[in-house]
Amino acid sequence: MTAPRNTRSTRNIWRPLFLVYFVCSVGVLSVIADDSPGATSVARWKDDRTAAFMLMFDDSCPSHWQVAIPELAKRDMIATFYLNPGKAEFTKFRGGWETNYWKQGMVYADHTMTHKGVHNMDEAEHEIGDCAAIIRKIIPNSDAKLLSYGQPGVGPNDWKITKDELAGLLKKHNLITRGEISGHMAVYHLKTAADMLALADKAIANKTAEFIVIHGVERIVPDWHYQDFWALKQNIFFPLLDGLKERRDRGALWITDHISAHQYQTERDGADVRVIAADDRGIKLELKSKADPQLYDLPLTLITKVPTGWKQCEVTQGTNKTTVAVAAGSIHFDAIPNRDPIVISPQQ
Numbered sequence: 001m002t003a004p005r006n007t008r009s010t011r012n013i014w015r016p017l018f019l020v021y022f023v024c025s026v027g028v029l030s031v032i033a034d035d036s037p038g039a040t041s042v043a044r045w046k047d048d049r050t051a052a053f054m055l056m057f058d059d060s061c062p063s064h065w066q067v068a069i070p071e072l073a074k075r076d077m078i079a080t081f082y083l084n085p086g087k088a089e090f091t092k093f094r095g096g097w098e099t100n101y102w103k104q105g106m107v108y109a110d111h112t113m114t115h116k117g118v119h120n121m122d123e124a125e126h127e128i129g130d131c132a133a134i135i136r137k138i139i140p141n142s143d144a145k146l147l148s149y150g151q152p153g154v155g156p157n158d159w160k161i162t163k164d165e166l167a168g169l170l171k172k173h174n175l176i177t178r179g180e181i182s183g184h185m186a187v188y189h190l191k192t193a194a195d196m197l198a199l200a201d202k203a204i205a206n207k208t209a210e211f212i213v214i215h216g217v218e219r220i221v222p223d224w225h226y227q228d229f230w231a232l233k234q235n236i237f238f239p240l241l242d243g244l245k246e247r248r249d250r251g252a253l254w255i256t257d258h259i260s261a262h263q264y265q266t267e268r269d270g271a272d273v274r275v276i277a278a279d280d281r282g283i284k285l286e287l288k289s290k291a292d293p294q295l296y297d298l299p300l301t302l303i304t305k306v307p308t309g310w311k312q313c314e315v316t317q318g319t320n321k322t323t324v325a326v327a328a329g330s331i332h333f334d335a336i337p338n339r340d341p342i343v344i345s346p347q348q
Helices: 062-074 094-099 121-138 163-172 193-206 234-249 258-269
Strands: 021-025 040-042 051-058 080-083 107-110 147-149 175-177 209-214 253-256 271-279 282-289 300-305 312-317 320-325 330-335 342-346
Touching: 040 271, 051 062, 051 193, 051 234, 051 258, 062 234, 080 121, 107 121, 107 258, 121 147, 121 163, 147 258, 163 175, 175 258, 193 209, 193 234, 193 253, 209 258, 234 253, 253 258, 258 271, 258 300, 282 300, 312 330, 320 330
Parallel strands: 051 080, 051 209, 051 253, 080 107, 107 147, 147 175
Antiparallel strands: 021 271, 040 300, 271 282, 282 342, 300 330, 312 320, 312 342
16 A cells, blocks of 8 residues: 555655564464554454354255355355365256356365366376366456365275375465364264354364364255255254354454465464554554465454544555544554555544
8 A cells, every 4th residue: 555645644644753563473463562553463363353263065065055055145154165066066056156156255165076086196187176277267366366175085095196296286276275174074073053163162262263064954945855965954054153143243253264264374474564654643554474475465454553532544555445443542454465555544
């Protein structure tokens, strides 16, 4: 963000009065000791939520768009959907996946083409690389973006490439693995809504991120004559969503997708905020992060102390401009690392 030029109110702000440095180290957020205007910290999670929580749906099940997505949208929530573009469950209903659900904010992820495993690197390139290519073809402007990868559950004789070979393939296609899912699968590990919400409460207590992996969701009306794999009962699924919503609405949870949580944490852990100038007329900050700006461009939430008497601020970074109310002497706002400086000025 650059400061507006040719206005008297902003021309004189940039005379450096003091410098304050803020550093995020891995897993720990440093707290600025002074309470001076301009003192800034990076929120642990977006919007200064206490923890992050992710819902993950595997295998392109029809119940995802028949039940799960409408219920998520009803509660203004999103989830990550791990697709298998080569399976009939996807190909039969390709139109909806291509044109509808991502427009509702749902995030697509790589679960391999067919979920059948791989026996050599040629098969792995097809299963993993082609799946990523199909998702990127669906989602506009996603060629240079990160995608989440979920390892499919197959037998030991059906997965023949090494961990190093897999790691190389994921790096080639800008894929980030969601990691170990043991203890996180609904129906198989987690039986009740209380079990699942306990994971959310664990994340809140530890100020960390947690997730649940769901396969099918029970379909009642119309009668489809079959249920998707490991169908989670609606009388468990709906209370789970309601419980997550309640925790979100009171500010405890950031309900997000895997890549957004990964990006935020990576940027945050390598972040450095520098106060360029600060006085009663305005504040100017510089936000940097060690994360690769080509892949890590998610806004971080900053908390900045403002001068006494400020009630409302205008925050500008480049062409982005927003108005923020002051609460308890501070403002919360989003800024993208490694971009233009951040200009904060009081509004009359």
